[in-house]
Amino acid sequence: MKKEAISSLLARRLFLRRLGRAATCAGAVVAAGAAGIVQQVAAKNGPAPSRTSFPTPDYDWTKHRWGFGVDATKCIGCLRCVEACKRENNVPLTAHHFNTWVERYVYLEGESRARIDSHADPVNIAASGSEKEYRFANRYQDAKVEKAFFVPKLCNQCTHPPCVQVCPVGATYKGRDGVVLIDAKYCIGCRYCVQACPYGARWFNEAKGVTQKCYWCYHRITKGLQPACVEACPVGARVFGDLNDKQSPISQFVRNNRVQVLKPETGNEPNVFYVGIDKEVN
Amino acid sequence: MEPFIHYAPFTGWVYPNETVIEWSVAIVVYPYITGLVAGAFTVSSLYQVFGFQRLKPVAHLALLTSLCFMFFVPLPLLLHLGHPERALNNLLTPHLTSAMAMFGYFASFYIVLLLVETWFAFRPHIVEQARQRTGLLGTFYRVLTLGSYDLSEKALRYDRKWIFWLAIAGIPGAHGLHGYVGFVFGSLKAREWWSSDLMPAVFLFSAIISGVALLIVLYILSCLLRRIPIDLECLKGLAYTVWGFIMVALLLEGLEFANIVYKGREGVEMIIEYVSGPLLIPYFILQFAIGAILPLLILSYIIWRGTTGKALIVAVTASACLVLLSVFMMRWNVVIGGQEISKTGKGLLTYQLQVLGKEGLIVAILLVIAPLVMLLGITRLLPPWVHAPATAPSLHAGTR
Numbered sequence: 001m002k003k004e005a006i007s008s009l010l011a012r013r014l015f016l017r018r019l020g021r022a023a024t025c026a027g028a029v030v031a032a033g034a035a036g037i038v039q040q041v042a043a044k045n046g047p048a049p050s051r052t053s054f055p056t057p058d059y060d061w062t063k064h065r066w067g068f069g070v071d072a073t074k075c076i077g078c079l080r081c082v083e084a085c086k087r088e089n090n091v092p093l094t095a096h097h098f099n100t101w102v103e104r105y106v107y108l109e110g111e112s113r114a115r116i117d118s119h120a121d122p123v124n125i126a127a128s129g130s131e132k133e134y135r136f137a138n139r140y141q142d143a144k145v146e147k148a149f150f151v152p153k154l155c156n157q158c159t160h161p162p163c164v165q166v167c168p169v170g171a172t173y174k175g176r177d178g179v180v181l182i183d184a185k186y187c188i189g190c191r192y193c194v195q196a197c198p199y200g201a202r203w204f205n206e207a208k209g210v211t212q213k214c215y216w217c218y219h220r221i222t223k224g225l226q227p228a229c230v231e232a233c234p235v236g237a238r239v240f241g242d243l244n245d246k247q248s249p250i251s252q253f254v255r256n257n258r259v260q261v262l263k264p265e266t267g268n269e270p271n272v273f274y275v276g277i278d279k280e281v282n
Numbered sequence: 283m284e285p286f287i288h289y290a291p292f293t294g295w296v297y298p299n300e301t302v303i304e305w306s307v308a309i310v311v312y313p314y315i316t317g318l319v320a321g322a323f324t325v326s327s328l329y330q331v332f333g334f335q336r337l338k339p340v341a342h343l344a345l346l347t348s349l350c351f352m353f354f355v356p357l358p359l360l361l362h363l364g365h366p367e368r369a370l371n372n373l374l375t376p377h378l379t380s381a382m383a384m385f386g387y388f389a390s391f392y393i394v395l396l397l398v399e400t401w402f403a404f405r406p407h408i409v410e411q412a413r414q415r416t417g418l419l420g421t422f423y424r425v426l427t428l429g430s431y432d433l434s435e436k437a438l439r440y441d442r443k444w445i446f447w448l449a450i451a452g453i454p455g456a457h458g459l460h461g462y463v464g465f466v467f468g469s470l471k472a473r474e475w476w477s478s479d480l481m482p483a484v485f486l487f488s489a490i491i492s493g494v495a496l497l498i499v500l501y502i503l504s505c506l507l508r509r510i511p512i513d514l515e516c517l518k519g520l521a522y523t524v525w526g527f528i529m530v531a532l533l534l535e536g537l538e539f540a541n542i543v544y545k546g547r548e549g550v551e552m553i554i555e556y557v558s559g560p561l562l563i564p565y566f567i568l569q570f571a572i573g574a575i576l577p578l579l580i581l582s583y584i585i586w587r588g589t590t591g592k593a594l595i596v597a598v599t600a601s602a603c604l605v606l607l608s609v610f611m612m613r614w615n616v617v618i619g620g621q622e623i624s625k626t627g628k629g630l631l632t633y634q635l636q637v638l639g640k641e642g643l644i645v646a647i648l649l650v651i652a653p654l655v656m657l658l659g660i661t662r663l664l665p666p667w668v669h670a671p672a673t674a675p676s677l678h679a680g681t682r
Contacts, residue, residue, distance in 0.1 A: 095289075095298065096298060096299065096301045096302050097302075098298050098299055101297075101298050116295035116626075117295065118297075118298050120298035120301070153297075162470070162472065165380065166380050166381065166470070167377050167380055168380040168383040168385070169371040169372055169376070169377055169380075170375060170377035186368070186371065187364070187365065187368075188363050188364065188365050188366075188368040188369060188371055189363045189365045190359075190362070190364075190382065191304040191305065191364075192382050192466075194304050195304065195305065195470055195472065195473070195621075196472050198471065198625055199297070199625070200296075200297025200298070200300050200625050201299070202299065204302065204304055204364065206364075209363075209364030209365045211364075266472075267471075282626065
């Protein structure tokens with residue numbers, strides 16, 4: 001009788017121990033799974049999973065890490081970059097669709113805030129005579145200008161792109177080489193990514209029903225060429241290259257300058273590095 | 283053919299690509315009708331789960347209202363998409379980091395739940411009709427019975443159990459569906475006007491008041507059309523519900539705005555300029571003053587004075603209409619307002635509402651009316667009042 005009682009006690013203990021172990025294991029699995037999901041859903045999500053090259057056959061996107069530099073002290077606001085980009089990438093010739101644009105910041109004497117415009121401003125379009133031509137009107141010629149400069153803008157190909165995070169179908173994704181791409185055959189045209197981009201880099205192509213943006217002329221850089229805007233810039237205000245190559249123009253640009261990024265507080269970690277911008281540039 | 287686009291005029295400094303306002307009135311209507319779904323379901327749950335007996339006359343109407351509006355929830359989204367034929371990608375290959383990817387699942391789950399609950403709720407009526415009617419309509423009801431003709435007390439008890447648990451499951455379902463809509467906006471850090479942790483809760487509570495307000499109007503209309511007396515106890519119950527929830531909604535909306543202003547982050551000057559300029563009427567006057575505070579005062583007064591009779595009916599109905607307006611304006615002020623404030627924090631845009639087109643005013647109005655037309659049709663087939671007669675207690679036994 002006593003023996004029986006002891007053995008049943010042992011069996012119960014054994015059972016409880018096993019139950020405890022099973023529960024611990026299950027808990028661990030759930031915790032690991034939850035941690036995985038949380039990590040995946042967080043804004044700091046990883047790069048696209050596939051390793052296959054795209055789109056050029058002999059291009060390996062695991063071997064590059066592209067970067068872009070803008071030296072605002074050099075930009076003269078000639079807008080050749082904008083024109084080159086529009087032609088190269090078939091961007092609609094309107095004042096409302098740009099992969100890249102240039103902003104003008106002017107501080108007038110006695111004013112504490114900059115006056116800001118771009119070539120898409122109605123006054124500047126009136127000066128050029130057409131939406132298809134790009135010019136900055138000489139609107140401050142009679143004013144006393146204290147300080148003025150131009151700032152070229154383009155997609156920042158953020159390390160943690162909010163546009164990629166919000167895409168409901170995964171049509172936009174971050175390549176292993178750092179460029180944020182859009183699969184136009186998969187995009188459903190909801191424009192959530194347009195809303196999510198804090199830089200206003202994305203625009204909707206009404207004719208194609210999909211979102212578009214600057215992708216640093218991916219069709220060119222994967223063949224060893226420079227982006228069209230970089231090639232067109234007459235003063236070298238735009239710098240492009242591979243950050244993996246220590247001797248590339250962009251590596252030197254980042255190394256030799258104290259560079260800034262736009263809206264760092266968003267946590268997006270942009271990959272367009274600026275030199276010579278002012279406090280009001282965002 | 284050149285696409286038909288309208289550009290938004292602007293003042294100050296805005297990014298060039300921002301001059302096309304991408305989320306139109308269709309995206310205003312979408313959270314509005316989703317909110318009506320969640321709100322109407324709340325009324326049904328208050329009766330089915332929480333046992334608010336005085337809401338019995340509208341419980342089934344609430345369920346049907348929720349169902350009819352839910353059918354039209356995906357439509358404004360489909361009209362908005364650049365490639366609606368790819369909409370199913372959302373379900374087939376959801377991108378799990380996107381709040382929007384969850385829509386398909388929430389919506390599908392919820393439609394199925396509503397259909398099943400409606401079926402259980404109306405089963406006695408369906409069986410009755412299937413036995414009595416002949417012809418096409420008879421066949422329709424016979425198909426609807428799904429082969430189940432058992433109306434014994436045991437079977438009905440079983441039905442009630444199902445309704446109870448479905449209603450319980452529906453509470454997180456309906457509110458999850460709408461809370462997620464709030465998250466779609468609140469989780470975006472690009473826009474100061476949207477980026478708020480309170481957004482899901484703000485959406486949820488405004489949804490509840492809009493749904494209850496809609497039921498007040500529908501109930502009064504149905505009584506007038508059917509020439510039956512209005513159950514004042516039921517109306518009071520609905521009025522109390524709006525009154526209670528409107529205070530929470532107001533508090534949350536007020537807190538959200540106070541947070542933006544008090545934190546005073548970059549771009550707040552532009553927000554203040556915006557709300558005190560172009561948004562003054564839509565935001566402070568229509569959404570807050572006339573749409574929320576006025577009905578709150580009216581309802582408080584009638585509750586305090588114990589108003590009854592015709593005065594009660596008029597006051598509650600008027601308050602409900604105002605609440606419906608307020609919630610629509612809230613959706614408008616969030617969706618359109620958020621896009622009218624530039625991401626630069628240094629400029630304002632003006633949305634150009636189109637009358638024609640698939641994202642125009644006419645389509646938007648039709649989108650709100652269509653569920654009501656469907657409701658009118660469906661109440662002919664599944665009368666929500668047959669099995670919930672408030673005025674004849676003797677009929678209560680054996681039915682729900």
